[in-house]
Amino acid sequence: MKLAILLPLILASQAFAASEARIAAAKAPAILRWGGDAAGGAPYIFQDPKDPSRTIGFEVDVAELLAAELGMKAQFVQNQWDSLIPGLKRGDYDAVINGLEITDDRKAEVEFSDPYYLTYEALTVPKKSYDISALADLKGKKAGTLKGALAERLLAGTGGVEVVGYDTQTMLYDDLARGRIDAVLMDHPAAVYYGIGSQLKNLPGQFGRIAYGVAIRKGDAKLLAKVNAAIAKLIKNGKLREVYERWGIWNPVMAATFVDDHPKDRASPDAYKAYLEARGLHLGWRAKLDVYEGYLPLLAKGAVTTVELSLISMAIAIALGLLLALMRLYGAWPVQALATVYVEFIRGSPLLIQLFFIFYGLPAVGIKLEPFAAAVLGLALNYGAYEAEVYRAGIQAIPHAQMEAAFALGMTRWQALRFIIIPQALRVVLPPTTNDFIALLKDSSLVSVITMVELTRVYGQLAAMSYDYMGLGILTALMYVLIGLPFVRLSRWAEARLTVSLRRTDA
Amino acid sequence: MSAASRIVERFVDRERPVSLNYPMTAPTTLSAKGISKTFRGQQVLKGVDFEAASGELIVIVGRSGCGKSTLLRCLNGLEVFEAGAITFGDFSLLRIPGKPQGDYQEQARRLRSNFGMVFQSFNLFPHLDLLGNLVAAPMIVKGLSRKEAEAIAFPLLEKVGLAGHAKHYPIQMSGGQQQRAAIARALAMSPKVMLYDEPTSALDPWLVDEVFEVMRKLDKEGMTQIVVTHETRFTREVARKIVFMEEGKVVETGDSKQIFGDPKDPRTAQYMSRFMA
Numbered sequence: 001m002k003l004a005i006l007l008p009l010i011l012a013s014q015a016f017a018a019s020e021a022r023i024a025a026a027k028a029p030a031i032l033r034w035g036g037d038a039a040g041g042a043p044y045i046f047q048d049p050k051d052p053s054r055t056i057g058f059e060v061d062v063a064e065l066l067a068a069e070l071g072m073k074a075q076f077v078q079n080q081w082d083s084l085i086p087g088l089k090r091g092d093y094d095a096v097i098n099g100l101e102i103t104d105d106r107k108a109e110v111e112f113s114d115p116y117y118l119t120y121e122a123l124t125v126p127k128k129s130y131d132i133s134a135l136a137d138l139k140g141k142k143a144g145t146l147k148g149a150l151a152e153r154l155l156a157g158t159g160g161v162e163v164v165g166y167d168t169q170t171m172l173y174d175d176l177a178r179g180r181i182d183a184v185l186m187d188h189p190a191a192v193y194y195g196i197g198s199q200l201k202n203l204p205g206q207f208g209r210i211a212y213g214v215a216i217r218k219g220d221a222k223l224l225a226k227v228n229a230a231i232a233k234l235i236k237n238g239k240l241r242e243v244y245e246r247w248g249i250w251n252p253v254m255a256a257t258f259v260d261d262h263p264k265d266r267a268s269p270d271a272y273k274a275y276l277e278a279r280g281l282h283l284g285w286r287a288k289l290d291v292y293e294g295y296l297p298l299l300a301k302g303a304v305t306t307v308e309l310s311l312i313s314m315a316i317a318i319a320l321g322l323l324l325a326l327m328r329l330y331g332a333w334p335v336q337a338l339a340t341v342y343v344e345f346i347r348g349s350p351l352l353i354q355l356f357f358i359f360y361g362l363p364a365v366g367i368k369l370e371p372f373a374a375a376v377l378g379l380a381l382n383y384g385a386y387e388a389e390v391y392r393a394g395i396q397a398i399p400h401a402q403m404e405a406a407f408a409l410g411m412t413r414w415q416a417l418r419f420i421i422i423p424q425a426l427r428v429v430l431p432p433t434t435n436d437f438i439a440l441l442k443d444s445s446l447v448s449v450i451t452m453v454e455l456t457r458v459y460g461q462l463a464a465m466s467y468d469y470m471g472l473g474i475l476t477a478l479m480y481v482l483i484g485l486p487f488v489r490l491s492r493w494a495e496a497r498l499t500v501s502l503r504r505t506d507a
Numbered sequence: 508m509s510a511a512s513r514i515v516e517r518f519v520d521r522e523r524p525v526s527l528n529y530p531m532t533a534p535t536t537l538s539a540k541g542i543s544k545t546f547r548g549q550q551v552l553k554g555v556d557f558e559a560a561s562g563e564l565i566v567i568v569g570r571s572g573c574g575k576s577t578l579l580r581c582l583n584g585l586e587v588f589e590a591g592a593i594t595f596g597d598f599s600l601l602r603i604p605g606k607p608q609g610d611y612q613e614q615a616r617r618l619r620s621n622f623g624m625v626f627q628s629f630n631l632f633p634h635l636d637l638l639g640n641l642v643a644a645p646m647i648v649k650g651l652s653r654k655e656a657e658a659i660a661f662p663l664l665e666k667v668g669l670a671g672h673a674k675h676y677p678i679q680m681s682g683g684q685q686q687r688a689a690i691a692r693a694l695a696m697s698p699k700v701m702l703y704d705e706p707t708s709a710l711d712p713w714l715v716d717e718v719f720e721v722m723r724k725l726d727k728e729g730m731t732q733i734v735v736t737h738e739t740r741f742t743r744e745v746a747r748k749i750v751f752m753e754e755g756k757v758v759e760t761g762d763s764k765q766i767f768g769d770p771k772d773p774r775t776a777q778y779m780s781r782f783m784a
Contacts, residue, residue: 401626404585404626409648419643427634
């Protein structure tokens with residue numbers, strides 16, 4: 001009897017579930033683009049030491065859980081940590097999941113979800129340091145932390161502490177091990193992953209309260225509500241705790257807040273163990289070489305981006321520079337003034353600010369460029385100003401008598417420039433232009449601030465993961481030199497050809 | 508008609524075959540009237556009148572700074588003058604103070620298409636070999652093919668005695684060779700008048716004659732030539748007409764015999780006595 005009533009219900013619910021699944025399969029799952037900085041370090045978001053082309057970390061797991069809960073597919077978008085919020089406002093991604101503490105000043109800029117992770121600040125000191133156990137003990141000492149983190153304010157509030165701000169966790173803990181600073185105050189997960197090894201120890205004290213939230217654009221209320229619902233569900237079913245336990249960063253604060261005091265672990269800290277193993281303190285030089293070999297494809301990919309970026313930017317910079325030089329030399333006065341103002345303004349202001357302006361500033365007036373286009377534009381506009389001055393000097397180095405001789409033969413100014421003056425100036429400007437290209441090649445590393453992943457960025461990510469700033473640094477520097485060399489040779493060859501007419505002996 | 512051939516059409520004067528035969532069929536007189544020119548507040552030409560008939564060889568003499576080089580440069584529009592008119596055939600370059608002038612550069616370019624100019628410091632194009640120097644303007648300005656331009660260039664190299672130097676760069680040649688090359692380069696544009704601005708002043712004394720030799724040759728062929736020079740012997744032997752200038756004005760014009768032997772103006776007499784010393 002009971003079965004007779006229940007059976008149709010079960011069948012109906014199954015049919016319903018099946019049709020829902022069919023609908024979901026019919027349209028490809030929507031993409032949840034989320035931003036983070038893979039150079040930040042473990043355990044947040046970092047390159048898998050075993051397979052550097054993979055990005056892993058507890059926040060990658062959280063993002064994937066959230067996306068699955070929303071019926072979406074998570075897609076990671078790399079950006080510099082300082083720029084995560086501007087990038088979110090630009091619309092490069094729809095959420096930020098990367099250790100963003102929920103603070104009042106950030107809340108003025110973006111919406112925050114309910115916390116997905118809670119923790120506190122922890123102190124790390126050298127193993128042989130015995131005189132520090134609380135924040136007050138740091139008086140008269142040097143303490144390091146990440147720039148802009150809550151810990152920085154905590155340290156500043158302690159009084160008498162010399163605060164040193166760092167960009168990455170690896171450098172921060174490296175400097176502590178080297179004795180450049182006396183203590184590190186950082187979010188507990190970072191301490192778990194970096195305050196280890198033969199030289200460092202973590203202190204048991206818990207300072208302050210930190211809550212990480214998912215940052216979402218203001219006005220995106222629908223996504224915010226969905227994310228909050230998903231977080232609540234993931235807390236309730238223990239899936240979040242599972243992630244944190246796998247990474248070894250579950251703590252009593254969360255147990256209290258999540259009302260999850262289940263005494264037994266839900267997962268073993270596999271991810272943490274894998275990390276410790278891969279830190280590779282025990283690796284011999286042979287094994288290290290193998291590790292480098294694993295990095296090469298990633299570095300090569302970064303190098304290709306660097307070369308593409310530099311070549312396209314330089315080509316545009318050369319054309320722009322020539323135009324500006326001609327404007328300054330032969331234009332009517334308003335044209336001259338325009339070119340002069342451009343050159344002085346662009347040359348006189350930092351490339352970094354120009355890149356930020358193009359990428360994060362222009363969207364305010366409705367011009368939103370892809371990272372690559374913005375990077376090319378920034379580099380080309382900047383180097384165009386430098387090239388303009390090089391070409392102006394090059395053209396002026398050609399005696400005016402050459403222009404007169406061309407005029408006397410009936411040439412127009414443009415014909416004289418094109419066939420007589422510029423070919424001669426070419427020889428003069430070739431070495432400085434090559435110089436500028438090499439400089440541009442290296443300056444292209446600046447575009448990592450606008451989410452481009454090029455050679456230097458790849459280096460930063462790999463080094464943050466592997467701790468190997470030296471070996472990777474040498475490798476990356478070598479790659480820059482190798483990229484530049486063919487262009488230097490090409491320039492020498494062209495110069496030699498162009499100077500044929502200057503040799504007294506028979507050509 | 509393609510765009511390219513239309514451009515060529517515009518540059519190439521189909522009416523006038525490219526030829527090396529002087530004089531041209533219709534003798535044309537070059538005349539300048541009331542040319543005034545000021546450099547940084549100093550008037551260097553004070554209403555100069557000047558005339559050159561077809562086939563004449565005229566030497567302009569005078570002290571340094573008398574305005575003779577400036578006059579020569581005004582004649583083909585390399586200098587912008589404030590007032591006056593230069594007429595050649597049916598074309599005039601006219602400047603009336605206070606009146607809109609139109610595109611001076613374009614008018615000057617049309618005027619100087621009739622003239623060849625030779626500079627004191629040769630001004631060959633150092634990045635081109637000798638042949639390249641000769642074919643550049645005919646190809647760029649007239650739109651001739653390389654072959655057509657070379658057909659003009661080779662006989663001219665022969666004429667100035669540089670047939671064996673076609674592939675040499677300017678820096679590989681002596682000053683005299685360079686100046687002869689510069690004359691050939693100007694001739695490649697088939698000018699009706701040749702202007703020389705102190706063509707031998709930058710040369711070692713023993714290289715002077717080879718340049719004058721070419722100019723004599725052109726004179727015999729009937730080319731109109733206007734020369735600014737300090738060389739007495741050349742002036743005396745070759746000049747049909749001598750123009751003496753002082754302080755921005757033409758003081759006296761006459762034939763060689765009269766100017767050297769019987770100058771009318773005392774200033775001419777004083778200058779010529781020094782000139783011959």
